[in-house]
Amino acid sequence: MHPYYYFALKLFLSASFAQVSDSVLHYATTPNGFTTPPRGWNSFGLQSLQDGKKLVLNQESVIAQCDNLETISHLGYTYCSLDSGWSVGCNGDENGRTIYDSSIFNIPALATILHDKGLKLGIYINPGFFSGDKDKVIEGTNVKFSSIAATGDGNPEFNCRLNANWDVPGAQEYCDSNVKLWASWGVDYIKLDYVNPGSPEGGTLPSNSSGAVACYHRAIEKIDREIFLEISWKLDWRLDWANDIYKSSADAMRMDQDINNSGEGTLVSWSTVQRTIEMYRQYILAQQERGANFALTIYPDLDNLYVGNAQSLTGITDEQRKSVMAHWIGAGSSLLLGSDLTQLDDFGLFLLSDGLANEIAGFTAKYPMRPLRGKAGETAGYQHQVWIAGPDPATGVAVILASNYGTQGDSRWFIEEPSDDPYTEKIILDSNYGLNGELDYLVEPAWNSTQKFTLAASEPWRVTLGDSATRMFRVTPLRAPSSLPSRSATRTVFSDTKPSITDPSTVILTRRDQQPSLIMQSTYPIESPDCGDYPELGTLPKAFNTQDGRVDQKGLLFRLRNMICNGTCSAPEGIPHFNVAVVEHSGGCEISVAISDKSEAYGYRSSPNWGVEQQQCWDSTAYIIERCMRVPNRHCWWNGNHVFQFYEIGFRPLNTNTSYHGQFDVFLNSSLTPANGSVSVRNVSSTSVAVSKSLPAVVTLPTVGPPLTAAQSQITTSPTISASVPAKTGGTAATSAHEVYQLVFGSLLWLAWLG
Ligand SMILES: *[C@@H]1O[C@H](CO)[C@@H](O)[C@H](O)[C@H]1NC(C)=O
Ligand SMILES: *[C@@H]1O[C@H](CO)[C@@H](O)[C@H](O)[C@H]1NC(C)=O
Ligand SMILES: *[C@@H]1O[C@H](CO)[C@@H](O)[C@H](O)[C@H]1NC(C)=O
Ligand SMILES: *[C@@H]1O[C@H](CO)[C@@H](O)[C@H](O)[C@H]1NC(C)=O
Ligand SMILES: *[C@@H]1O[C@H](CO)[C@@H](O)[C@H](O)[C@H]1NC(C)=O
Ligand SMILES: *[C@@H]1O[C@H](CO)[C@@H](O)[C@H](O)[C@H]1NC(C)=O
Ligand SMILES: *[C@@H]1O[C@H](CO)[C@@H](O)[C@H](O)[C@H]1NC(C)=O
Ligand SMILES: *[C@@H]1O[C@H](CO)[C@@H](O)[C@H](O)[C@H]1NC(C)=O
Secondary structure, X not given: OEOHXXXXXXXXXXXXXXXXXXXXXXXXXXXXXXXXXXXXXXXXXXXXXXXXXXXXXXXXXXXXXXXXXXXXXXXXXXXXXXXXXXXXXXXOOOOOOOOEOOOOOOHHHHHHHHHHOOOEEEXXXXXXEEHHHOOOEOOOOOOEHHHOEOOOOOOOOEOOEEOEOOOOOOHHHHHHHHHXXXXXXXXOEEEEOOOOOOOOOHHHOOOOOHHHHHHHHHHHHHOOOOOEEEEOOOOOOOOHHHHHHHHHHOOEEEOOOOOEXXXXXXXXXXXXXHHHHHHHHHHHHHHHHOOOXXXXXXXXXXXXXXXXXXXXHHOOOHHHHHHHHHXXXXXXXXXXXXXXXXXXXXXXXXXXXXXXXXXXXXXXXXXXXEEOOOOOOOOOEOOEEEEEEOOOOOOOOEEEEEEEOOOOOOHHHEOOOOOOOOEEEXXXXXXXXXXOOOOOEEEEEOOOHHHOEEEOOOOOEEEEEOOOEEEEEEXXXXXXXXXXXXXXXXXXXOOOOOOOOOOOOOOXXXXXXXXXXXXXXXXXXXXXXXXXXXXXXXXXXXXXXXOOEEEEHHHHHHHHHHHHHOOOOOOOOOOOHHHEEEEEEOOEEEEEEEOOOOEEEEEEEOOOOOOHHHHHHHHHHHHHHXXXXXXXXXXXXXXOOOOOOEEEEEEEEOOOOOOHHHHOOOOOOOOOEEOOOOOXXXXXXXXXXXXXXXXXXXXXXXXXXXXXXHHHXXXXXXXXXXXXXXXXXXXXXXXXXXXXXXXXXXXXXXXXXXX
């Protein structure tokens, strides 16, 4: 392991990232149009607790839970999904459609409450129609349910339902009528349970209800509402014909039986978690064996995610909670928490909110992990497993997950008896991992991103894992800018609203010819940024009118700095959005403000703003502004010693083609008006750095910035930061602590969008 500067000037001009770039197992858009698995909450885990502790499913108890999703909805946890118990059990409405039990629910009202908070609603259904509805007529037809009933030994009645002949007239109309009704209520997600082949209830379930999956998919296609279709449980992907139906109709499918405990005081057990991981291992190996470049159009569902509550309720240790989070993310699984959202603890929030883990989830929504070690046979695996997701053929980025399933679990799932504790796994990033062993790599640990390090080409690296521990890393090849992906992957926005940002793995190392080509070394000390001049700028206005009074040049640059360094990439305070162009990419941010018909002020940060880099942003940009105030230096920059770390602030020609916005034809055509007379600068509100309280062990708290001039001190940062625990029900502490991660999290949606 080496400090970055060791590799500072190494260039890899002929870098090829992936050894076998066309054989990477990946996800593709699902049948109902999704490019990420869902995140949110599902009620079933809490419903399965022992009496007295269990959730009694009704409108109030669900709202009490899902109100708390607001604390994590900025991380994408938006689905509030009801499991069984919300609907009338044994009959439908006059047309046999599944309806809510109005003694405990008003589903349209619930949907409105959730939607108003930016959340989504999920419901739970079974295949088939109600046995009590045989004589009713399917909506819009004169077909009676009795005429679509499937008969015979393979079709016993179950849960008051009868399986249908899904291919006869009337069946599709039945699915359509249900979906139309539920969509009118505002449903966003459907869990279709008891689907066969798969659901393991012996002879008591219909042997083939897969037609319901296709039927509901076609119904969803017909409506004007996005609905995620998840199917359950332990779906039999081993049967090609069934797998074909599932993956061409549903968006996610359950890999295994329920992992919840039943009637206990805790939610889950580590041995059951191991069982589900093993089921995923068997599944993904089988998919991998289907051949090169195989696209999976369905996400795996490893069942509810039990990571949010303390060990006393979750039932597994914190180390195991982290292992669950890492495996669920690594698989690209649905991330529907089964936790009690009113009791999320600090560690749970830490697991959910880590910036890098969320970026990795964006990556694994495209590239699922598969085991590198482990027996290829279906019945068992080795205890120690290393998994790899990717590499992304364009960037060479991959995700590595190393696990020691430990001695606390169920050894039946492993051929090698779990015993070693702790265990050291030796990893070499080379062709065994499908990686290019001739490149150096940056290795970033999830939930510990300040501990990132570089590896020389094929340098061995050891991961020591205690009992049931898992470590997840993103590995990024270090290479020359000439081989970077094109800038067309960059998103451009022209507004003051906060846009999503691009795929963090689509990294743009540097943007200017005048900059060192590989930003691996701090070219100058932080207090001595380098500068350049644009002679064509001529004389700039000395001050400008803003929405809150006049501001001088330096004040304007400090307002830009505030938005660059506080993690909010949007129009600076007091500056009308039509004078501003904002471009976000790869965790970086460019903000430009037109100040005349020939010139603009701008600020740019190339890397995500976390860890020590947050404080370095504040510090370096203060020095930059000081220096670029000195004519003729109109703009200055500093490149830090973290990979991709680069800051620049100053003035430049309007819409110049070296600006990101200029390159994307977002032209600033309306400028601030010059102000004359004496300039009064209003204090910009607090600019304290957002620090994740979730990383107390590793976050370097900001130090007091460089000495400030009188003008700066009116608008600069407060050196004190709050590392307090976010309030569980929202509140300002939670918001600011997570703000930084919001920036990062947007990237995975964007990654997915890029497809
Ligand atoms: C999960 O909970 C349900 C309902 O209590 C129960 O039927 C099921 O057996 C539980 N799963 C496990 C693995 O215990
Ligand atoms: C199961 O049902 C589906 C949909 O009706 C059908 O396409 C498939 O052929 C059936 N499979 C078997 C083995 O009967
Ligand atoms: C982060 O890494 C350091 C060094 O390996 C380790 O001591 C620390 O426990 C880790 N922190 C977390 C939260 O995993
Ligand atoms: C950044 O500063 C702006 C303007 O003062 C403010 O609106 C925003 O909330 C700040 N963001 C954070 C994360 O502090
Ligand atoms: C930017 O414009 C200058 C002058 O018109 C031109 O020489 C240069 O090639 C352009 N650069 C890019 C990257 O388009
Ligand atoms: C200014 O630019 C925006 C975005 O490029 C464009 O939509 C608008 O029409 C332009 N306005 C004028 C007056 O040119
Ligand atoms: C200040 O600018 C305004 C227009 O913005 C102009 O009317 C006024 O005469 C100027 N005052 C001075 C002292 O230049
Ligand atoms: C701005 O804030 C500083 C520090 O809190 C204070 O000394 C100064 O008086 C304030 N300026 C204005 C114009 O409010």
